[in-house]
Amino acid sequence: MRATIGRSSRAIGAAAAAVALLLAGCTAGSSTPEGAAADGSSVSVAMTTPTWILPISQPGKTGGENDIFGQALYPSVFSYDLGGEDEYNLDHEHSVAESVEVSEDGLTYTTALKDLEWSDGTPISARDVEFWFNLIAANKADWASYTEGGFPDNVESFDVIDDTTFSITTTEVYSPGWYIGNQLNSLTPMPQHAWDKTSDEGEVGDLDRDPDTAQDVFDYLVSAAEDPASYATDDLWSTVSGPWTLESFTPGGEVVLAANEKYTGADAAELSQVVFQPFTDDTSQFNLLRSGGIDYGYIPPNALDQQEIIEQNGYTVEPWDGWSITYVALNFANPESGPLFEQKYLRQAMQQLIDQESISEVVWNDAASPTCGPVPQEPGAAGTSEGCAYGFDPEAATTLLEDNGWDVVPDGASTCVNPGTGEGQCGEGIEEGRELAFTMTSQSGSTAGSRMMAEIQSQFSQAGIGLEIKEVPDSVAVSQVCEEGEECSWDMSFFGSQGSWYYPVYASGERLFATDAPVNLGSYSDETADELIDATRFSSDPEALQEYNDYLAEDLPVLWMPNPVNKVSAFSEDLTGISPQDPMLRMYPQDWTRG
Amino acid sequence: MFFENRLAAVGLLLIVGLVAFSFLGPLLHPTDQVHTDLANAYAAPGVEGYALGTDGVGYDQLGRLMFGGQTSLIVGLAAGLLATAFGTLWGATAGFVGGWVDAVMMRVVDALLSIPALFLFMLIATIITPTVPMLVLTIAAFAWLNPARMIRGDSIALRSRDFIVAMRGMGGGSLRAVRTHVVRNAIGTVIVNATFQIADAILYVAYLSFLGLGVPPPAANWGGMLSSGLSEIYSSHWWLVYPPGILIILLVLSFNFVGDGLRDAFEVRLRKR
CATH class of the missing domain: 3.90.76.10 (Dipeptide-binding Protein; Domain 1)
Structure with missing residues (x-):
């Protein structure tokens, strides 16, 4: 080869x-x-x-x-x-x-x-x-x-x-x-x-x-x-191999790159200088963009209706699609909520309460598309949940809960009324009277992210699933993998206002969903999933990635969420x-x- | 005397109006402020029966202003009154007892005043999921410092007054002196200060919510609505920006007008002869 x-x-x-x-x-x-x-x-x-x-x-x-x-x-x-x-x-x-x-x-x-x-x-x-x-x-x-x-x-x-x-x-x-x-x-x-x-x-x-x-x-x-x-x-750092050299790095965070005159590669810089300008927030960046004060910026999701004005100001507007997926991590290792998340019917019901298409269209102004599984759709592909294993279907979600031993109380707290591990029962580790209530840790600072959480909270409440949203800064939004012997209290975690995970070329899951993988935040573990993930690493069969995707898309190691553009x-x-x-x-x- | 101050009277009327808007309004204009409605997001005022339009997830904006006003008023009033009550007792005790007790109590106040309150609010709100009672306690926990200093000054002036000296000479205790004489004679200062404390507390709620650290959805308050609306500043969704901002200004101004009116009413020197 x-x-x-x-x-x-x-x-x-x-x-x-x-x-x-x-x-x-x-x-x-x-x-x-x-x-x-x-x-x-x-x-x-x-x-x-x-x-x-x-x-x-x-x-x-x-x-x-x-x-x-x-x-x-x-x-x-x-x-x-x-x-x-x-x-x-x-x-x-x-x-x-x-x-x-x-x-x-x-x-x-x-x-x-x-x-x-x-x-x-x-x-x-x-x-x-x-x-x-x-x-x-x-x-x-x-x-x-x-x-x-x-x-x-x-x-x-x-x-x-x-x-x-x-x-x-x-x-x-x-x-x-x-x-x-x-x-x-x-x-x-x-x-x-x-x-x-x-x-x-x-x-x-x-x-x-x-x-x-x-x-x-x-x-x-x-x-x-x-x-x-x-x-x-x-x-x-003055000895470089790339097409740029570092000209200045100001205390304010502005970085100036100058074309490397000694560069011998074919992709030498055409421009003489590139200036990286930092901004404290989206608004200040967008204000400058509207005034034409910067050459390459971005439009925050909630300002996308300004696209026409930006284009009239001499800009080309183009979504930057990522090779990414977006999801809510479920903490299977939490001694309280873990037994609930272990129940596939509950994960399925929760997934059916997430209206990915409407959220993508309304909340993200079409700058997002549904995530259906662990392998991203083609970057920029039109996003529908047509191919998703579980589409938005609140009635089916309610029925699923009722069929598995839950008394569903819309806008209240659904409770387990039929404990046990048999058919039609709540499942292992779930006692009678157990309520469906979780805390969602989510990123603060994203208007679209907050609105998306409000929508999901609203849909969950109609199936009697309580969801408390706790917004925290980016730096702590990524919940940590629970180590043995340590307190492990988080239930659900979202950190995907710009996509939760960006893949390298090969969208395999050895870092995300394999047992004990470093970014397997919720400690999901499934023998079949492990085998399929291994197959993607060792097999040249192009079907290996598809089989891995199909299995996890349906098994729901996480809740799939609308995947915003970068x-x-x-x-x-x-x-x-x-x-x-x-x-x-x-x-x-x-x-x-x-x- | 109070009603001779026109601004104070207007302020009082506004407060009454805003309280009625927030607490009685939902009876006249019932809306669903729990469930989102993405299909009707960003409806313009007057469209589909939404008098003031809808927000980004489909909540009726007029109903949400009423709903949010309840949180702003409850937290503002409760935190302001709690802070004033505690600060009054603290300052009166410190000033009346004097000596090392006064020194210790006021150094505590000085130490707490040296910490930026907003920073602490943000820290606490990050650690604990904000709720209405938590917001009340958090804001009150740092808002009592100024009333404490103010009342201490009054207390020091009062403790050497003849009627208090006489009361103590007849065997009256310190607790009775503080409760019966110091606080009562400083009531003008206390009441005036309370109105400003309430206004400040309302602003603190708005600050925290503006920074995304307010009561989480589906609860709402005007500060959070303003913060959310500001992200629409360049869109045509004006109804998400101006109404909550105007209501915050009106409410805070009203309490300040009332406070000014009460101060003038209690201040003998400012009375017209």
Whole structure:
């Protein structure tokens, strides 16, 4: 099997995305960097201030803005394009890799790098990728993408074959699509010749090849990366491999990227400068957008009826669809509510009380579409729940509860009147008189999110299911997996005002719905689901993903919710190259041009 | 005297009107403020029988203003009165007893005053799911500080007055002095302060709700409605923005007018001769 990452013929469109914000445009009065090889123009983009620069992600530093910022300076070995025709969805334009080849036995992935140079003139080599690998291998517990048994645990060996070729041999035979898309996606060359040291004045050596000293190097780099204020002045970060260099990083959070004059790749920046501007909230960003003060911004969901005015002001408005799903997590580990959630009929009834289509249309102003299962629909696909296992059907929900031993009291509290585990009974662990009442932890700060919760609360009440909505800030909205011996009191949790989960290329569920998976927040566990998830990792059968989706769509490990677009982007009409925006939330400003 | 102050009279009338609107209005204009109705979301005023339109999830806006007014008034009145009552007792006791008791009690007040109340409200509201009683207690817990300082001043002035000295000389206790003489003689200050406390409490409810930390739906209050409506500021849904904002202004102004009127009525020096 061989996939060549050749030059793509598709237009430079690239994309964008980010858990934060967007936008671009000419910033009046902004200066053009002296000597820039690009066209002298500048574009302003609304985006949360990045807080991480090192191409080894850390817990708490995985926001989309950090990925966009990092990719501009240190592009990864593989980039992906869901809309492309490549066998493994590889993005020819933006990858550092020239090609990847999978051995006949399926164990070895051999990658050839493009002929590129660091900004200081040193060639980018396989040694630079090995440097990255050695650091995460020696510090995997501190790497945000690490899961036990995953990369790099599933790597038998990493071998540098020549200056621009390396191979990775796996411990088992995996599905190549899954391995390239979901395991090798973090591989990033780092300048070994500049960073392989333990202090600013330290001597550069092969310290990464000894696990002990590799930890020291890692600690040094992480320590430097923890100080965003120094990013633009610290020599460490002046050696870059991407089409951009960091020009300034102001205390106010504004980040200015300048075109990398030394960049040797094919996707060199057309613009001279990109300015990432942070905003405290949607309203302040939207005010500036309405006044034409920013080139690339977004329209909040509740202001979508302003689209026409924004377009009249010279903007192109385009939804930024994500490769994502949105859901409410149910806490199966809660000793109180867990036994209720274990009952599939109850999960089904609750799902039938969620009017995904109406919520998408009214609350999200059509900027959302129903989620029907764990594998996302095609990004941008028209959203209906026609294909969902359970559509909105309050009467069926009520009947289902009554058929399973519940006395349904609309606008009251439905109670179990027929306890037991037999047919027509409430189920294991549910005593007589038990009421249906839950607390939903939800994100504050999203008008659409609050309205959606009000609608669901209203529908639930008509089946006698009490729902108390507790809104909390984003930082605590994501409820944690309950550890044994710890208090485990949350019932339901929603954190999807911009989508709950964004997948890498391969929308498999090993991180979400497998037993003990790191983001399996509600501790859902199902033997069949585990087998199907394993099949998506090890089998090349394209049906494996479909079977996994169909089973979980029906088994409801969570409640499926309307999946909002990441943003509704608005960018200056004279900017080209932004569309299509990347559903995996990357942004490639080097593709943008003016005029 | 009070009714000679026209603004105070207008304020009182407005308060009566707003109370009637909130508590008697639903009897004349019954609406469903529990169940959403997405099919009728954003109906314009006058359309489909909605006199003031509907909001983003289909609640009748006029009915919701009545419903929300109940929360704003109940929390504002209860928190304002509770804060005034507690602050009065605290300040009167501290001022009358004096000495180290006064020092300790007022340092407690100073310490609490140094903490930004809104920050604490937000912290508490984040930890605990807001309910009406919780909002009352939370707001009252920090709103009593100013009345306490004010009444302490009155109390210090009163404790050396002849009638109190005489009462104590005849064996009267401190508790009796505070209850019977200090508080009663400071009643003007207390009442005037109470009206401002109520106005402040109503604003605090609005602040918290505006920040998304008010009583969760389906409950409503004017601050929360204003916050939600502001997200429609660029849309044509004016009925979601102006009515709750205007009602908050009217209610707070009314209590302030009444407070000014009462202050003038109690203040002998301001009376016309």
